[in-house]
Amino acid sequence: MKITGDQQLIKKMNKTIVLDTIRQRQPLSRADISAAIGLNKATVSSLVSELIDSHLVTEMGPGESSGGRKPTLLHFNRSAGYAVGIDIRVNDLLAVLVDLEGHVLQEKTVPLADFTPEHVLEQIRKTIRQFSKKLPESPYGIVGIGIGVPGLVDDKSRVVSAPNLDWNQVDLYESLASEFGPNLHIDNEANAGAIGEKLYGAGREAQNLIYLSIGIGIGSGIIVGGELYRGTSNFSGEVGHMTVAENGPLCRCGNRGCWETLASEKALLDRAAKLWSDSHLDLEEIIQLARGGEPRAVQLLDEIGARLGVGLANLVNILNPELIVIGNRLSLAGDLLQDAMLRTIENRSLSYHRKKSGVAFANLGIRSTALGAASMPITMFLSEPDPALAQEGSPSAGL
Structure with missing residues (x-):
């Protein structure tokens, strides 16, 4: 059993490496991937086939030949799914719907006159539902949600204290996960902003x-x-x-x-x-x-x-x-x-x-936190060897 488990873990890691290589260096061929990461061509070809079957990778036509048959180039399918990023601010909340590469498809600002957790949670729910109604066609729909909060958030995603909102010990995760699924990430808004600028900005x-x-x-x-x-x-x-x-x-x-x-x-x-x-x-x-x-x-x-x-x-x-x-x-x-x-x-x-x-x-202006928050569920989704399994109980399932 241990050998099987190790083999499954190694396959998962290799598939993640192959997918990351395609995302970072696209377009490229199977041979390019093999040369870049050191896996043999047969293993790469098998993993790429699974990624194509999962709709995360697409073939986009022939590349230039180096003497033999023209290689087929691969491309990451950024429209396979979408994520929601939300920045809870003192006067409003900013929400974005992004594809798997962080490109903004929809954006909404919701004024907040009432800062009680109950009211803010209801505005978040409404916003996610509105995004879902205008969602482009995709295999996976909304894969997850990230939320940035102006306060202290512990390692269990609980808001310990958010003085400017007058919040103490607020559990946003439990309030939202039952409806929108477990791929839900809540973090301090500056942490999310740092991730946003690191991935997409300055x-x-x-x-x-x-x-x-x-x-x-x-x-x-x-x-x-x-x-x-x-x-x-x-x-x-x-x-x-x-x-x-x-x-x-x-x-x-x-x-x-x-x-x-x-x-x-x-x-x-x-x-x-x-x-x-x-x-x-x-x-x-x-x-x-x-x-x-x-x-x-x-x-x-x-x-x-x-x-x-x-x-x-x-x-x-x-x-x-x-x-x-x-x-x-x-x-x-x-x-x-x-x-x-x-x-x-x-x-x-x-x-x-x-x-x-x-x-x-x-570089991202006031979107840094919302985009960084959206990247968290994307990272989790793409780390799974089988995205179909990751979608069980996903946000799209509850909408």
């Missing part, structure tokens, strides 16, 4: 990066050696609560002078409320004023950029990352923050540390 070439999600608060996802660093309790990345001003403003965490009290979107809006006491400007309006040359708006964004640079210099000194990617809402003002931010990093970080550390704004 961090594709970086093995060591920090993704900063800067909205009402500041959180981070940290990738080391190409893998997400989670910390002992799955709670790594709360950089918004490092102290940058000993006697600074009181933070919601109870501390004073946390970075997010000085450099977040909320910090910017609180300062704007004092500068424009007769109006309530939002981030987009402040950006518009600054781009029009309004002195108070220009100065305000310069101040926020400098305060942002203080925390970034600390991260450069402590972690010496290859790349820091700034995402979420504050990235919308990236061009207006950049000069003051980079000056501050230059002045406050160690020269040897910053020499190979870059700073960029998210």
Whole structure:
């Protein structure tokens, strides 16, 4: 029995390697795969046949001949199934439906006036059902769901605490899995954002990066050696609560002078409320004023950029990352923050540390978390040797 089990495990691993090779290097032939991964041609041919039968790989016609018969080229079928990614934010939730390569097919923003778990869960259910009704033809339908939450999420997918939503000990997984299946992934939104930018955005070439999600608060996802660093309790990345001003403003965490009290979107809006006491400007309006040359708006964004640079210099000194990617809402003002931010990093970080550390704004804009969340069920789905088995109890089955 052990020999059989080992053979099944080896076959599963080899099939995953073959599929990953096709995904990363497509289009390519069976001979190309054999040469790339070192498996013999007969084994590769057998595994490719199974992947074709599973609708994950398609043949797309002949390639160039190297002297003999023209080889048949293979292509990953990104439309074999779809995934849903959801970013729960403080004022709304952003949902995307993507194919198996992360291309967005549908997108929806749902305003949230009621932040109770029951209401948010109902909005998530409605959104998934709406996506399902407009789903393109595919063998597997919706293969899974990923959700990013602005708070602490433990290794059992429970939301331990999300202060900006006033959530404590909320079990989203149990509430949704019975209807939408077990391929359901719930994570901190900055972790999901880091994965999104690593897979699809600014961090594709970086093995060591920090993704900063800067909205009402500041959180981070940290990738080391190409893998997400989670910390002992799955709670790594709360950089918004490092102290940058000993006697600074009181933070919601109870501390004073946390970075997010000085450099977040909320910090910017609180300062704007004092500068424009007769109006309530939002981030987009402040950006518009600054781009029009309004002195108070220009100065305000310069101040926020400098305060942002203080925390970034600390991260450069402590972690010496290859790349820091700034995402979420504050990235919308990236061009207006950049000069003051980079000056501050230059002045406050160690020269040897910053020499190979870059700073960029998210390529995916405000979609980083939603796309990273969607990638989690895709990864799980494609890791199964038989996708048909992975679909038992899947989201599509319950819709």
